[in-house]
Amino acid sequence: MKFIHISDLHLGKRVNEFSMMEEQKYILQQVLYTVQNEAVDAVLIAGDIYDKPVPPAEAVVLFDTFLTRLSQMKKEVFIISGNHDSAERLSFGSSLFTAEGIHIAPVFEGNMEKVSLWDDAGEVCVYLLPFIKPSTVRRFYEEDLTDYTKTVQTVIEHTPVDTSKRNVLVAHQFVTGAGRCDSEEVSVGGLDNVDASVFEPFDYVALGHIHNAQHCSRESVRYCGTLLKYSFSEVNHIKSITVVELKEKGKNPQIHTVPVTPLHDMREIKGSYEELTFRKNYMNTAVNDYLHITLTDEEDIPDAISRLRSIYPNIMRLDYDNIRTRNSGSLEIGEAVVERTPLELFEDFYEQQNHKPMSEEQKQFICGLIESIWE
Structure with missing residues (x-):
C-alpha cells in the first residue's frame, strides 16, 4: 500500500498581506503530478486545509478542484480538520463524498472514523482523528481530562485497534519535541504537547500541525511539513511531499520525500541600498521571490521600500541593520516577547x-x- 502524506495547506492564507493563492494552485499541481508519477493508492491530508474557519470562496473552489482531480484519478483520499479549520464546515457532505473515495473525518463525537483498504498483504486500517483538545473530548468519557497527552491517549484506548493488522493514523496535534516555526499557532505553556508513546498501536502516524518536515520518536511518526514557506523562519527549509509504502505487517514502512519547487521562493538578502540596486548584483537573480531585505545604510533611505520594489516587486519586509538599530533594544525586545x-x-x-x-x-x-x- 503506497500513499502520500501532506498537511497544512492553509488555503487562502495571506503572508505579510500577500495572497498565497497563486502559489497554492501551483504547488497543488505538483502534488497531483507526484500522485500520478509515484502511482500511489491514497492521499492523506493531515489537517489545516484552510487558513481560517471561514475560508474565502476562491480557497474552497481550489480545494474542490484538487479533490475532483484526485477522484478522477481513482485515488482514496483521507482528510481531517486541523486547529485552523471548522470541522463542521469541512465535513459537510462527507457521507456523499465517501462513495467517490473521499473520506472526511466528521466532527469528533467520541470515537475515531476507521476506513479499511486492501492490498496483496491484506487489510490496512486508516483511522482519522481531527484536531482535539481536552475541553472538546472530556464530555464523552468518565476520565478527568486536563492535558493533551491523556486526551489523545484516552481516545486511542477507547478505539478497538487490532494490532495484528497494519494501522495508519491521521492526526493533527503537537508531539513533544517537534520543532516549531513562526508561522504556526503556538499554544500556551506547552500545554498542547502530546507524547509520541500514545501512538504505539499504529504502524504509521501521518501528523499535521508542524510546518517543518520531521519525525518524532520513530521514523514512522512523522510530520510532512507544509508544501510552501509561510514565514521567514522557514527560508532554509526544503519543502517536500512525503511518500510512504507499507509493506507486510512487522516490516518498517519505506519512506522517501519528493522535493517541490514554489512559483516564488521566500528569501532573505542583506546589503546597502547601492549594492542591492546595482544592476550587476541583481541581474540573473530571482527578483520576483518573496523577500526580507535588510539595509545596512547608516542613514534611512527615503521611500526605500517603494524604490526597491521597482526591482524587487515582492518585498514582504524591510529592516535596517546599522549602528542605530544595534544600539536600540526595541527590535530585540519585541522579537523576544513574540517568541x-x-x-x-x-x-x-x-x-x-x-x-x-x-x-x-x-x-x-x-x-x-x-x-x-x-x-
Whole structure:
C-alpha cells in the first residue's frame, strides 16, 4: 500500500498581506503530478486545509478542484480538520463524498472514523482523528481530562485497534519535541504537547500541525511539513511531499520525500541600498521571490521600500541593520516577547513584582487559567 502524506495547506492564507493563492494552485499541481508519477493508492491530508474557519470562496473552489482531480484519478483520499479549520464546515457532505473515495473525518463525537483498504498483504486500517483538545473530548468519557497527552491517549484506548493488522493514523496535534516555526499557532505553556508513546498501536502516524518536515520518536511518526514557506523562519527549509509504502505487517514502512519547487521562493538578502540596486548584483537573480531585505545604510533611505520594489516587486519586509538599530533594544525586545509563551512572560512579571520565582503549584494554577481563557 503506497500513499502520500501532506498537511497544512492553509488555503487562502495571506503572508505579510500577500495572497498565497497563486502559489497554492501551483504547488497543488505538483502534488497531483507526484500522485500520478509515484502511482500511489491514497492521499492523506493531515489537517489545516484552510487558513481560517471561514475560508474565502476562491480557497474552497481550489480545494474542490484538487479533490475532483484526485477522484478522477481513482485515488482514496483521507482528510481531517486541523486547529485552523471548522470541522463542521469541512465535513459537510462527507457521507456523499465517501462513495467517490473521499473520506472526511466528521466532527469528533467520541470515537475515531476507521476506513479499511486492501492490498496483496491484506487489510490496512486508516483511522482519522481531527484536531482535539481536552475541553472538546472530556464530555464523552468518565476520565478527568486536563492535558493533551491523556486526551489523545484516552481516545486511542477507547478505539478497538487490532494490532495484528497494519494501522495508519491521521492526526493533527503537537508531539513533544517537534520543532516549531513562526508561522504556526503556538499554544500556551506547552500545554498542547502530546507524547509520541500514545501512538504505539499504529504502524504509521501521518501528523499535521508542524510546518517543518520531521519525525518524532520513530521514523514512522512523522510530520510532512507544509508544501510552501509561510514565514521567514522557514527560508532554509526544503519543502517536500512525503511518500510512504507499507509493506507486510512487522516490516518498517519505506519512506522517501519528493522535493517541490514554489512559483516564488521566500528569501532573505542583506546589503546597502547601492549594492542591492546595482544592476550587476541583481541581474540573473530571482527578483520576483518573496523577500526580507535588510539595509545596512547608516542613514534611512527615503521611500526605500517603494524604490526597491521597482526591482524587487515582492518585498514582504524591510529592516535596517546599522549602528542605530544595534544600539536600540526595541527590535530585540519585541522579537523576544513574540517568541515567549504567556506563561514565561507571566513568570517574569511575577518575579519582578515579588522578588522570587513562582512555585510549581502556582505555575500549574496559572497554566490552568491560561488554558481555560485560551479555549
